[in-house]
Amino acid sequence: MTDNEILSALREVRHPGMGDRDIVDLGMVQEIASGDNHVKVVLGFPKHRDPLAEYLIGSTRASLIRHTPQGTEIEVKAVVREEAPAKKKQNVNDLTLEEINNVRHIIGVASGKGGVGKSTVAVNLAVALARLGYRVGLADADVYGPSVPLMTDTEGAVPDAVEGENGNEVILPIEKYGVKWMSIGYFAQAGQALIWRGPMACNALKQMILQVRWGTLDFLLIDMPPGTGDIHISLVNDIPMEGAVIVTTPQAVALADVEKGVDMFRNDKINRKIFGLVENMAWFTPEELPENKYYIFGKEGGKKMAEKYGIPLIGQIPIVQSIRESGDAGEPAALSSRPDGLAFLDLAGKLAEIAG
Numbered sequence: 001m002t003d004n005e006i007l008s009a010l011r012e013v014r015h016p017g018m019g020d021r022d023i024v025d026l027g028m029v030q031e032i033a034s035g036d037n038h039v040k041v042v043l044g045f046p047k048h049r050d051p052l053a054e055y056l057i058g059s060t061r062a063s064l065i066r067h068t069p070q071g072t073e074i075e076v077k078a079v080v081r082e083e084a085p086a087k088k089k090q091n092v093n094d095l096t097l098e099e100i101n102n103v104r105h106i107i108g109v110a111s112g113k114g115g116v117g118k119s120t121v122a123v124n125l126a127v128a129l130a131r132l133g134y135r136v137g138l139a140d141a142d143v144y145g146p147s148v149p150l151m152t153d154t155e156g157a158v159p160d161a162v163e164g165e166n167g168n169e170v171i172l173p174i175e176k177y178g179v180k181w182m183s184i185g186y187f188a189q190a191g192q193a194l195i196w197r198g199p200m201a202c203n204a205l206k207q208m209i210l211q212v213r214w215g216t217l218d219f220l221l222i223d224m225p226p227g228t229g230d231i232h233i234s235l236v237n238d239i240p241m242e243g244a245v246i247v248t249t250p251q252a253v254a255l256a257d258v259e260k261g262v263d264m265f266r267n268d269k270i271n272r273k274i275f276g277l278v279e280n281m282a283w284f285t286p287e288e289l290p291e292n293k294y295y296i297f298g299k300e301g302g303k304k305m306a307e308k309y310g311i312p313l314i315g316q317i318p319i320v321q322s323i324r325e326s327g328d329a330g331e332p333a334a335l336s337s338r339p340d341g342l343a344f345l346d347l348a349g350k351l352a353e354i355a356g
């Protein structure tokens, strides 16, 4: 009798206590052996004695007798399976809020549109808050284009994992510039595009925020993915986000998209606070003419919008070469005492004041 023949005989043995699944499917068959006139099967049972063990041993024997020539010696042994305690399944629905219980403010950094400098603002705001003495973490939730690793020069960092209280795996954030960073980018191969479909992206995101040992924080900023789709709604609903900071540029087209972002947080289903609006690329200042302001994307678009919606304008960040360069070099502008660094410190101070 071949191993496959034995296995198909064993598939006829169903465990009534396990949804009637067969013992092969349940992984209970630990060993099979056969020789001339001899078949041996070892079944593994979990440590706590299975009340149906005797029944299953009998059924296994009966099935083998049916499928083997008369006179075959059948041996069915039962052993207690000593297995390592199974790792808790990382099921998003099982995630608890335990790791973020000691975070005072969870604030999303959002925009209706990509490319307005949302990540730049989020990273620099985090660094600036840390410079002001707050305990800060930032979760880069932009699954489509994680930029925290590059902007903080932590590309290639591999977060450690430890076992949490309920047996779940908990990830340790990467610490740099006084901030705890977490990014989906730490789990992807360098240069590899991340292509996630909706539900998968949502799950990965939630794990990346809820399963991280943030410790005690004053602020946990979340660099949200651009747009206002299902991911956003689900993210805001599943993570106890207090509210959001909205980033825009003065350009009209960006403003129209940002209005969608504002509406998203204010709609009945979400209904969260908007801490303030940040106008990024508010004007251009050339390095050699630091007093000059050129309103290349239009003047005061952010201010007008803030007034229209009754949201405080908490920051105006100029477009300067050093912001882009420091972002690319992984050394956030907010670390510096240049005018652009001070603009981020000012923003951080305003946010802290409003958040309380």
Ligand SMILES: Nc1ncnc2c1ncn2[C@@H]1O[C@H](COP(=O)(O)OP(=O)(O)O)[C@@H](O)[C@H]1O
Pocket: 111, 113, 114, 115, 116, 117, 118, 119, 120, 121, 147, 280, 281, 317, 318, 319, 320, 321, 323, 324, 325, 327, 328
């Ligand atoms: N105020 C600024 N001055 C100069 N460059 C900026 C500024 N804000 C953003 N950038 C640059 O613009 C690009 C897009 O910014 P990013 O923060 O990645 O946008 P988003 O996260 O909204 O897609 C980056 O190269 C960044 O360095």
Ligand SMILES: [Mg+2]
Pocket: 118, 119, 120, 142, 145, 147
């Ligand atoms: Mg971004």
